Amino acid sequence: MAHPLEMRVLTQGIGEVDLTRIENYEAQGGYAALRKALKQMTPQDVQAEVKKANLRGRGGAGFPAGVKWGFLPDDGRPRYLACNGDESEPGTFNNRMLIEFNPHLLIEGILIAAYAVRASKSFIYLRGEFKKGARVLEDAIEQARAKGYLGDNILGTDFSQEIVVHRGAGAYICGEETGLLSSLEGGRGEPRNKPPFPAVAGLYGMPTVVNNVETLCNVPFIVERGADWFLSIGTENSPGTKLFSVSGMVRRPGNYELPLGITMRELIFDVAGGLLPGRTLKAVQPGGASSPVLLPEHLDLPLDFDTVQKAGSILGTAGVMVFDETVCMVRTALYYADFFSHESCGQCTPCREGTAWTARLLRKIERGQGTMEDVEVLKSLDTLMSGTTICLLSDFSKTFLMSVLKHFPEEFEAHIKGRACLAEQPQEVRSA
Amino acid sequence: MSAENGRAGAERAMENGAAQAAPWWERRAEDVERLIGKYPNSRSAIMGLFWMAQEERGYVSDEDLNWIADKLGLTRGYVDSTITFYSLYHLQPVGKYTIIVCNNVICGLKGSEGLVQELERLLDVKVGGTSADGLFTLQTTGECIAACDGAPALQINQEYFHKVTPERAKLIIERLREGAELEALSEEIGLTKPGAVWEEGD
Ligand SMILES: Cc1cc2nc3c(=O)[nH]c(=O)nc-3n(C[C@H](O)[C@H](O)[C@H](O)COP(=O)(O)O)c2cc1C
Ligand code: SF4
Ligand code: FES
Numbered sequence: 001m002a003h004p005l006e007m008r009v010l011t012q013g014i015g016e017v018d019l020t021r022i023e024n025y026e027a028q029g030g031y032a033a034l035r036k037a038l039k040q041m042t043p044q045d046v047q048a049e050v051k052k053a054n055l056r057g058r059g060g061a062g063f064p065a066g067v068k069w070g071f072l073p074d075d076g077r078p079r080y081l082a083c084n085g086d087e088s089e090p091g092t093f094n095n096r097m098l099i100e101f102n103p104h105l106l107i108e109g110i111l112i113a114a115y116a117v118r119a120s121k122s123f124i125y126l127r128g129e130f131k132k133g134a135r136v137l138e139d140a141i142e143q144a145r146a147k148g149y150l151g152d153n154i155l156g157t158d159f160s161q162e163i164v165v166h167r168g169a170g171a172y173i174c175g176e177e178t179g180l181l182s183s184l185e186g187g188r189g190e191p192r193n194k195p196p197f198p199a200v201a202g203l204y205g206m207p208t209v210v211n212n213v214e215t216l217c218n219v220p221f222i223v224e225r226g227a228d229w230f231l232s233i234g235t236e237n238s239p240g241t242k243l244f245s246v247s248g249m250v251r252r253p254g255n256y257e258l259p260l261g262i263t264m265r266e267l268i269f270d271v272a273g274g275l276l277p278g279r280t281l282k283a284v285q286p287g288g289a290s291s292p293v294l295l296p297e298h299l300d301l302p303l304d305f306d307t308v309q310k311a312g313s314i315l316g317t318a319g320v321m322v323f324d325e326t327v328c329m330v331r332t333a334l335y336y337a338d339f340f341s342h343e344s345c346g347q348c349t350p351c352r353e354g355t356a357w358t359a360r361l362l363r364k365i366e367r368g369q370g371t372m373e374d375v376e377v378l379k380s381l382d383t384l385m386s387g388t389t390i391c392l393l394s395d396f397s398k399t400f401l402m403s404v405l406k407h408f409p410e411e412f413e414a415h416i417k418g419r420a421c422l423a424e425q426p427q428e429v430r431s432a
Numbered sequence: 433m434s435a436e437n438g439r440a441g442a443e444r445a446m447e448n449g450a451a452q453a454a455p456w457w458e459r460r461a462e463d464v465e466r467l468i469g470k471y472p473n474s475r476s477a478i479m480g481l482f483w484m485a486q487e488e489r490g491y492v493s494d495e496d497l498n499w500i501a502d503k504l505g506l507t508r509g510y511v512d513s514t515i516t517f518y519s520l521y522h523l524q525p526v527g528k529y530t531i532i533v534c535n536n537v538i539c540g541l542k543g544s545e546g547l548v549q550e551l552e553r554l555l556d557v558k559v560g561g562t563s564a565d566g567l568f569t570l571q572t573t574g575e576c577i578a579a580c581d582g583a584p585a586l587q588i589n590q591e592y593f594h595k596v597t598p599e600r601a602k603l604i605i606e607r608l609r610e611g612a613e614l615e616a617l618s619e620e621i622g623l624t625k626p627g628a629v630w631e632e633g634d
Contacts, residue, residue: 015626078472090536090576101626121472128520129577131590132615132624164470169479170520172575186475186504188517204473247538247580254581289537289576321580327541335537339574345517 003256003271007233009241010217011257014101020136022143025104031149033220037112038157046116046223053227054239055219059084059175059212060287060316062238062305065219069117071199072207080203081119082184082210083110085126085133086168086175089288090339092319094243094255095213099126099133102217103140107163109216111150112223114161117209121162125180128169137165172343176391177210179345190345191391214243234260238304242315246272248322249279261307265299268322279324283407287316289336290396292403293323312403328423329404329411334362340397351394354385358398365412368419375412379405456488457499464503474504478514482521491522519573520590527562527569529608533586536576542583548572550598554605567609582623591618 002008017024025031037046051066072079083106087095098106106124114122126133141163144150152160166184173179174189181203183189202208218240222230231239238260244267247253251273258267264284268274275281283293286303292313294301301311308315323332341355361378364370382402385394405412414422457464463484468477478500485496492515501511515521522530531551535544548559551570555563562569579585582594591614593604600621607617618624 087578088575091538091580092576093578093580096578097626100624127578128518129587129590132592132618162470166476167479167483169482169518170573170575171518183479184476185473186471186478187510187514190517245580247583248541253583319580321538331540332537335535335540335574339536339576342574 005258005262005266005271006256007241007259008257009221009233010098010102010105010214010243011255014097019102019104020140022104022140022147025102029224030104030220031108031144031147033224034108034111034149035155037115037223038155038159041223043116043118046112049227050116050219050222053222053230054237055215055222055230056238056240056305057212058214058218058242058317060089060290060314062315065113065211065215068199068211069113069209071197072117072209073200075207078120078206079117080206080208081110081114081117081122082177082180082198082203082208083122083124083213083216084175084177084180084210085124085130085213086172086180087130087213087317088127088172088175089290089317089319090336091247091285091288091321092245092317093247094245094318096130096133097243097255098213098217099130100136103136104144105217105220106137106213107140107144107150109219110163111154111161112219113209113211113216115159119161119209121164123164123166123184123203125166125168125174125184127174128167130167134165134167141165171345172339173345173391173393176393179391180210181208188345190347191393193390235302235304235307237306238315242303242318244303245317245319246322247320249276249324249327250274250322251276260304261302263300263302264294264320267303267320268299272322275322275324279326281322282325282327283323283329283404285313285321285323285400286318287314288319288321289339290314290399291316292399293407295407314399326423328421329408330362330366330415330421331423333401333404334359334366336397336400337362340393344393344397348389348394350385351389351397354381354394355397357381358401362401365415368415370412370416372413372416375405375409375416455495455499456485457503460484460488468504475506478504478506478511479518482515482518486521490528491525519575528567529588529614530569530571531586531588532577533570533572534577534579534584535572535574536580538576538580539583539585544572544584547584547586547596547598547601550601551605554602568605588618589614591615592622592624593618594623 013019013028019025047069055065056062110122168174171189174183176191178192179189198208198210234240241257242260243255243257245255256271281296285291294313305315337359341359344351344355346352361374411422414420467480468474481500482492485492497511501508533548555568557563557570559570585594586596
C-alpha cells in the first residue's frame, strides 16, 4: 500500500494493473492527452503549457523542458527528439521502473513532445542493460501502432511519428546528451564540445531535443490537467512530483513518487521505513554518485532543485543513497573513483588522468599505505579537474570525494596513520 | 532491433544444428534491412548489428566485423574502434550465460563481494573465466546496473536478478544447468515485480 505522503501520478497503477497492456493504460485515462494535444492544441500551445508548468528536467540538470524546446531554430531542417533512457547514474533506478512498467506513458509523452517540437523522428536511447525495457517498449510501440496512436496520420490528423528503440552496450558516458548523440549516430559515445548545443546541432547535425524518460512522462499530465494543476504540486521553483530512488541502509529501499520539496527526514524515516535497526545516520547522497554528501543536520531540508543546491549538493537524479555508521567513506570514495576512471571516455587529459590518479591514491590510502601528502594531492585535483573539460564527468567525478574529505577527514587519517577503518562494517564488506 | 533478443547465440546455434550453411546476416536478411531502415543514416545501425551478431554466436567475431564494415560502408578500423568503446560486447567466445555482478557502491554494501566468491565456488572459476562445461562466464562491473533497491544484483545475458543471496545464486545456477529458460527464470525468481516492498534488517 502506498504511504500517505506518496503522490502517484506517473506511477499510478504500477504494481496493481499490468500497464504494459494498452487497454489497461487506456482504462485509466491513457492516450487522452495525446488526443487532446493533437485535436485541440497547436504545437505552440503544447510548448507554452509545458513552459508555463516549469517542468524541470529530471535527468540531473533541472533545466526547464519548455525553455529547451524553444531553442530549436525554425529553419526548415529536420528535427529529432531523443529520449535519454541511459540511466546509469549510480544509485538511480526510477527510469527503469517507468520503462518496464509504464511504457505507454513514456510513448505518449514522447509523441506529444515530438508534436510540440515538430520532430520528424523520435529515438529512445536505452542503456544496454535494459534488454527487458527494450522488449517491453518494442511491444508497446506495436500495440500503440495498432490503435492508431503511432505511425502515419496519428488519430486521423496530419501528424505522423515513428519511435526507434536504440540499445546502448555498457558505457556510462552515453548518458551525457552529446555522448548519447555520438553513440546514436553509430560511433564511440564520446561527448562533444558545447556550444553548439543539441538544440542547434544535434543528431546528424540537426536540431535535436534530448530529454530524460521521467521528464517526458510528465508531459501527458501537464497537457491533460494543465500547467496550473502541475504548479500546485511541489514547491514554487520545483513544481511537480519526483520519483525518488532510495537505496542503501534503509529498511524499505525502492522508488517513491513524492511531491518535490518533501524533506529528507520524511523520505528516509517515514516513506522508506527508516534506518536498519540500531543504526545511526552518517551521510546521504541526494542525487546519485555525482552529488556531494548531505549530513544528519540536513534532515529537515526540503528536497527540491534549488534548496539542495543551496545546501551544497545537487538533487541530480534523486537517487538517494543512505549511509549509516557502518559505511566507510574512504572505501565508498574508492568505489566511485574506480567507476569514474573506468567510465571516463579519455578525450580530456584532466579527466582521463585525474580520475585514474584519484583511484590510485585512494586505493593506497584505503589499504593503509597512504600518506597525508596523498590527501593534499587529492584536494588539489578539485581545481585541476574542474571546468576545463568537454563534459561534466570530470567535475562530477570528485564532488563526493571532496565532500567527504571535508566532513570526514578523520576517516582518511585513520586509514593513513592508524592503518585502520573507523567504520564498523558488516562482515561481507570487510572481507575483501 | 528484433524484440526476441533473449536467446544466447550458443543456444540458437544448438537449435539450428552445428553445421550451419548460411551466416546469420543471410538467414536474418529481413531483420538486418528493417534495422538499417529505421535510421536516417545507416551508420546508426552499427550497434544493433553488433547485438544481432552477439545473439547469434554469443560474441562478435572477426568475420562479423568485416561483414558489418562492408555492409555499412565503413572501414574495419572504424568498426573496431567503435565496438571496443562498449563493454557489453564480447570479442571472444564466452559461455552460454555471461553473469555480470554489480560491484558499485550499494551492491558493495549489500554483499556483492561475498556473492562473487560464492559464484566462483559454485562455478569453479575465477572472475573473467568460463566454467568447464562452457555454460557460464563470470564477470563483475563497476557500473551500477540500476537495481540498487534489489542489491546485491546481477544480470545474466542482460536479464535481471535481484537480492541474490548465496542460496539464491545456487538456485539460479542449478535451474540454468537444468535447462531453464533465462527470461522466464528472471521473471520467476529474479524478484523483478514492481512495488515489491522488501523489508530489510529483520
Ligand atoms: C556524465 C553524465 C552522465 C549523464 N547521464 C544521464 C543519464 O543517464 N540519463 C539522463 O537522462 N541524463 C543524463 N545526463 C544529463 C544529460 O546530459 C542531459 O542533461 C539530460 O538528458 C537532459 O534531459 P532533461 O533536461 O529532461 O533532464 C548525464 C550528464 C552527464 C554529464
Ligand atoms: S570530461 Fe571525461 S568523460 Fe567527459 S569528454 Fe572529457 S574525458 Fe570524456
Ligand atoms: S549499485 Fe548495484 S545496482 Fe546500483
